Amino acid sequence: GAVVSQHPSWVICKSGTSVKIECRSLDFQATTMFWYRQFPKQSLMLMATSNEGSKATYEQGVEKDKFLINHASLTLSTLTVTSAHPEDSSFYICSARENSRGELFFGEGSRLTVL
Amino acid sequence: ILNVEQSPQSLHVQEGDSTNFTCSFPSSNFYALHWYRWETAKSPEALFVMTLNGDEKKKGRISATLNTKEGYSYLYIKGSQPEDSATYLCAFSGNTPLVFGKGTRLSVIA
Numbered sequence: 758g759a760v761v762s763q764h765p766s767w768v769i770c771k772s773g774t775s776v777k778i779e780c781r782s783l784d785f786q787a788t789t790m791f792w793y794r795q796f797p798k799q800s801l802m803l804m805a806t807s808n809e810g811s812k813a814t815y816e817q818g819v820e821k822d823k824f825l826i827n828h829a830s831l832t833l834s835t836l837t838v839t840s841a842h843p844e845d846s847s848f849y850i851c852s853a854r855e856n857s858r859g860e861l862f863f864g865e866g867s868r869l870t871v872l
Numbered sequence: 873i874l875n876v877e878q879s880p881q882s883l884h885v886q887e888g889d890s891t892n893f894t895c896s897f898p899s900s901n902f903y904a905l906h907w908y909r910w911e912t913a914k915s916p917e918a919l920f921v922m923t924l925n926g927d928e929k930k931k932g933r934i935s936a937t938l939n940t941k942e943g944y945s946y947l948y949i950k951g952s953q954p955e956d957s958a959t960y961l962c963a964f965s966g967n968t969p970l971v972f973g974k975g976t977r978l979s980v981i982a
Contacts, residue, residue, distance in 0.1 A: 761915060791969065800876070801961070801972040850916075861970075863908075863915040 759785050761853050763864025770841055771872055777837045778867045780851030786831040787853035791861075792824075795848040804849075807834040831856070841871040874898055876964045878973035885952050886981055892948040893976040895962030899943035906970065907936055907947055908961040916961060919947075952980040 760783040770776050780790055788809045793801040805826055806814040813826035823845075825837040834853075838845055850866035877896040885891045897905060904923045908916040920929045925940040933950045949956055959977045963970040 766913075793972075798974065800974045801963075803969050803971075806969060861906075861918065863917075865913065865915045 759783075759855055759860070759862045761851065761862045761864040763851055763867055765867055766865060767868040767870070769870045769872065772842050773840055775837055775839045776841055776869060777835055778849055778851075778869075780834045780836070780853065780864050782832045782853040782855070782862070785853075785855045785857070785862075787834075788831060788856055789854045790828060790834040791852045791854075792826065792834070792836050793850045793852070795850065795866075801850065804836075809834075838869065841869070843871045845869065846871045874964065874966070874968060874971045876962060876971050876973040878960075878962055878976050880976060881974065882977040882979070884979045884981060887953060889952050889980075890948065890950045891952055891978065892946050893960065893978075895945045895947070895973055897943050897945070897962070897964040897971075898966065899941060901966035902940045902943075903965045903967070905938055905940075905945050906963040906965065907945070908963065910959045910961055910975065912958075919960075947976075949978070952978075954980045954982050956980050 762781045764779045790807040792804045795801045804819045807826045807828040809828045815821045828834040848868050852861050852863045879894050907919040910916040920936045922938040927938040929936050935948045938945045957980045959975040961975045963972045
């Protein structure tokens with residue numbers, strides 16, 4: 758089956774640093790990818806829709822300057838949490854929509870802890 | 873704000889028992905209801921995509937029903953096995969991107 762690789766799986770960083778998370782579709786092309794965040798005991802919440810070659814569409818309340826999304830190729834989207842603070846500590850997960858059939862496949866997620 | 877509710881939040885059953893859980897979603901602007909199975913440290917895996925009122929889908933021992941008029945879907949697992957232990961997520965899509973419930977965490981005890 759289709760595979761989406763997300764890296765890193767977990768990261769611990771100091772407050773004020775920036776962290777980049779990669780989401781790759783390994784065996785299919787994805788014009789559209791999605792980034793979600795999940796706080797403990799909460800739902801997966803959509804942060805932004807990432808479109809290859811164009812600007813991401815951010816959900817209400819998500820700061821685009823803080824969560825930089827780049828989708829430069831049909832197989833890779835990156836999320837950079839800039840100047841991370843402890844309140845950004847969360848589980849981040851991406852999904853990629855396969856171009857040919859429109860199916861959605863998820864990465865394994867990245868757990869970010871900001872000290 | 874769209875609200876997708878799942879119940880129960882968690883469930884412990886004995887191996888061999890059958891079980892079911894619920895997903896409630898808005899009944900207006902419905903497009904599809906998705907069920908995912910999410911094992912710890914793995915990617916959520918799509919189980920079903922349901923679009924029609926009255927839909928029933930089955931995959932092995934797992935089945936799901938859909939009522940779009942009243943806004944609920946049931947997921948059934950027959951003869952639960954330890955490998956069924958996971959979080960089961962439902963997600964609603966209307967004229968918006970997917971909106972997820974908080975999931976039902978199922979533990980099957982051998």
